[in-house]
Amino acid sequence: MARPQTDIEAGREELLDVVEELVRKRGGVDLSMTELAAAAGMSPSNLYRFFENKEALLEAAAGRWFAPKIAIMEEVIAADMPSREKMYQFFARRFVLMRDQYRADPDMFKSYLELGDQHFEVLRGYVDLGDHYLSEIVVQAMDEGYLVDLSIDDAVSLINQMVQVYCNPEALLYIDHKLSEDKLGRIVDTIFIGLGRSFHHKAGSGQPHIKIVP
């Protein structure tokens, strides 16, 4: 972690430690500035010297949560690798990090999800950044002859949908035991082999299509 530059920054880091401890103890619902001030043993007006409002506090907490994930994305994007490997690392390394966090302290993990659910706006920038980096990998993949006949946006959207269980932290609460790096690798392979190509029925499966969708 970067060394704090000023007393204010050092104070912020300490307060974020208190936030983590609070969220661990009492969950993430309706955390207030008053409660944080009490837990930190300072007056609310003193707390406002460090965070001017609750939004600034939540943004800082989200920043700390996402920092290692953003570092992974930047490292993968900068690496000199074929697009398939890059896409795998892009999703797998963040998945493994998230799963480690979940398994180390499931209750804490759930509390952070509650906090995120209530303040989705602070997550929006992270989601957009992920899409931005994914679109860079998509462009490289197209240069290498994959993901043909798709717009970049459609490719990003379809890939996000197909790997969603490896990106959405909620999935760990329900199907942790069904998720694995090996399966994610197979999904990424499937995307590179099949996405954007036209499907042609093989001999023996060419009966006329019966449309029964309304």
Next chain:
Amino acid sequence: MARPQTDIEAGREELLDVVEELVRKRGGVDLSMTELAAAAGMSPSNLYRFFENKEALLEAAAGRWFAPKIAIMEEVIAADMPSREKMYQFFARRFVLMRDQYRADPDMFKSYLELGDQHFEVLRGYVDLGDHYLSEIVVQAMDEGYLVDLSIDDAVSLINQMVQVYCNPEALLYIDHKLSEDKLGRIVDTIFIGLGRSFHHKAGSGQPHIKIVP
């Protein structure tokens, strides 16, 4: 809907209407037999003539919720179609039904999700039934030359993961606008073209793999 055979069955259907109305009004959290009896204008002991306990009531409510989805699965499985079309219909028709329910009454939909979250055990049978039918489609697909080099269980698991956003009702709350039958069709095509096949790097993308996953 099947015509009730007895007074008890007719009474159950009426009580399930009252449950729906209650869930619509006050959400799905911590619904009690006492509350249901009051809403139905009957004594708790009378209510127990129709449902012997809360589990029996929730099972009946889940049964009503899932009945049209099970009908779709059975109809698709029985249809004479190539496996690719069958898989598409299997997921698309239930997705469209679920999306219609969500858009018709988002709050009611959320309340049912809450109810389901609290009583996941009653959903388990439905999930297992879906896996059972999907494995039948997988076997047909293998007969037609798709999904090679995979066990049936692995194929079912990987397919469920890749189409998860079209099966999980929660996804509608967050990304309804990003989901479409067209994209689902492209994902199913991708599965049929690519899943189970080995990935070979194309010329120009064959640099040695740098493993940066821990």
